[in-house]
Amino acid sequence: MEQLIINGGKRLNGTVSVSGAKNAALAIIPASILCKDVCIIENVPCVNDISVLLDAMIELGVKVNYIDEHTIRIDARKINTIRVNYEHINKIRASYYLLGALLGRFNEAEVALPGGCNIGNRPIDQHIKGFEALGAEVSIEHGMINAKTDKLVGSNIYLDVVSVGATINIVLAAVLAEGLTVIENAAKEPHIVDVANFLNSMGADIKGSGTDTIKIHGVKKLHGTQYMMIPDQIEAGTYMVAGVITGGDVTVTNLIPKHMEAISAKLKEMGVGIEELDEGIRVFMKEPLKSLHVKTLPYPGFPTDMQPQITALLATIKGTSLMTEGVWENRFQYTDELNRMGANIKVEGSTAFITGVNGLTGAEVTSTDLRAGAALVLAGLAAEGQTVINHTDYIDRGYEHIEIKLQKLGANIYRATAAENKKELFKVM
Ligand code: UD1
Numbered sequence: 001m002e003q004l005i006i007n008g009g010k011r012l013n014g015t016v017s018v019s020g021a022k023n024a025a026l027a028i029i030p031a032s033i034l035c036k037d038v039c040i041i042e043n044v045p046c047v048n049d050i051s052v053l054l055d056a057m058i059e060l061g062v063k064v065n066y067i068d069e070h071t072i073r074i075d076a077r078k079i080n081t082i083r084v085n086y087e088h089i090n091k092i093r094a095s096y097y098l099l100g101a102l103l104g105r106f107n108e109a110e111v112a113l114p115g116g117c118n119i120g121n122r123p124i125d126q127h128i129k130g131f132e133a134l135g136a137e138v139s140i141e142h143g144m145i146n147a148k149t150d151k152l153v154g155s156n157i158y159l160d161v162v163s164v165g166a167t168i169n170i171v172l173a174a175v176l177a178e179g180l181t182v183i184e185n186a187a188k189e190p191h192i193v194d195v196a197n198f199l200n201s202m203g204a205d206i207k208g209s210g211t212d213t214i215k216i217h218g219v220k221k222l223h224g225t226q227y228m229m230i231p232d233q234i235e236a237g238t239y240m241v242a243g244v245i246t247g248g249d250v251t252v253t254n255l256i257p258k259h260m261e262a263i264s265a266k267l268k269e270m271g272v273g274i275e276e277l278d279e280g281i282r283v284f285m286k287e288p289l290k291s292l293h294v295k296t297l298p299y300p301g302f303p304t305d306m307q308p309q310i311t312a313l314l315a316t317i318k319g320t321s322l323m324t325e326g327v328w329e330n331r332f333q334y335t336d337e338l339n340r341m342g343a344n345i346k347v348e349g350s351t352a353f354i355t356g357v358n359g360l361t362g363a364e365v366t367s368t369d370l371r372a373g374a375a376l377v378l379a380g381l382a383a384e385g386q387t388v389i390n391h392t393d394y395i396d397r398g399y400e401h402i403e404i405k406l407q408k409l410g411a412n413i414y415r416a417t418a419a420e421n422k423k424e425l426f427k428v429m
């Protein structure tokens with residue numbers, strides 16, 4: 001088992017570049033199979049979730065080649081099966097986008113039903129409602145969802161909850177449907193706009209992405225394309241917090257400042273110095289930081305995927321802060337790990353009450369999910385002494401070369417196997 005080891009307390013300084021958006025890639029890559037052609041996708045992040053998704057696609061018969069570390073060529077001319085097994089969905093829930101994409105292309109798809117996960121119950125009723133509205137018959141048997149129809153026909157769909165997953169899956173199923181599909185109460189996240197832009201570059205006719213109402217005029221056929229994906233809003237936000245939590249001066253480049261507005265606004269409210277550049281944001285210290293109230297909400301609200309990282313930061317700021325989770329029911333498990341590092345966080349229902357402490361102290365801790373892992377890395381950077389983080393596999397799902405990027409900013413962080421770490425400890429003793 002690999003671990004991340006951080007000797008904390010170093011102020012971070014310098015520039016870090018953001019990779020492509022994981023959540024956009026997880027939808028754009030499945031979207032590419034909607035055409036019987038070749039797509040080239042640039043700025044794909046080198047993270048484990050993408051490798052797992054590509055394995056699932058290869059099993060369908062899709063040919064995948066890496067042109068360079070961040071550019072992939074997807075040839076979906078031949079697909080042998082419309083079935084995605086549990087083995088894949090179990091590793092990444094986003095494989096459920098293959099349901100919308102296969103249904104869109106073949107009028108049939110069979111995908112294992114995703115289970116719950118560490119951040120709460122994850123229903124897919126809105127995805128199913130959308131497919132049914134387009135004319136598919138959807139059944140669940142033996143752990144598989146089967147969606148089938150002779151012909152998909154456009155429809156009006158009102159989402160009962162704002163769901164990123166359902167919005168994207170319905171768009172995927174609707175682009176080749178006959179007539180007009182209107183999705184109301186659609187999610188507005190930047191990666192939804194990116195998926196729509198990608199599909200439009202393949203010849204789709206999607207309007208209104210990024211607003212509550214998305215209109216999709218079905219087209220007969222899509223063609224191959226070459227497309228560069230947006231940068232990762234959450235990775236960018238995580239490095240901004242890394243600068244702040246260490247009292248440093250960090251410029252995060254290759255981001256879209258507009259996507260960062262909710263995060264920048266909250267950091268500014270705390271007293272962080274924020275300088276917006278064309279494709280970057282500089283964070284620096286200008287006054288003592290103040291406690292804060294935050295509530296996570298669908299975009300353009302404060303992203304749930306930044307909740308653990310900001311909580312780690314608030315744990316180090318004088319006063320009492322409140323963090324309310326408005327998207328998931330169970331996203332505070334990591335607070336016990338932060339408390340082991342000296343934080344003082346109490347969770348009641350969907351709110352964490354965070355009483356700032358004078359300093360965190362290094363400890364051996366375990367990530368419970370991807371963003372929880374990021375929060376522990378941030379806490380470790382600020383803590384006095386050594387932090388050892390178990391379950392780096394969660395972190396590697398969504399952060400490309402995290403230790404290398406942080407090392408370049410001056411952090412003392414490295415990766416080792418648990419056995420190597422033990423040896424190192426004995427040497428020190
Ligand atoms: C959500 C986040 C996304 C984040 C991801 C991983 C929002 C709106 N979405 O996306 O930014 O990257 O988690 O942390 O912030 N729901 C239903 N029925 C459905 C689908 C969803 O009730 O069919 C509910 C979920 O239980 C949840 C909410 O809708 O409470 C948002 O879910 P959804 O946006 O679909 O989740 P993700 O796409 O995973």
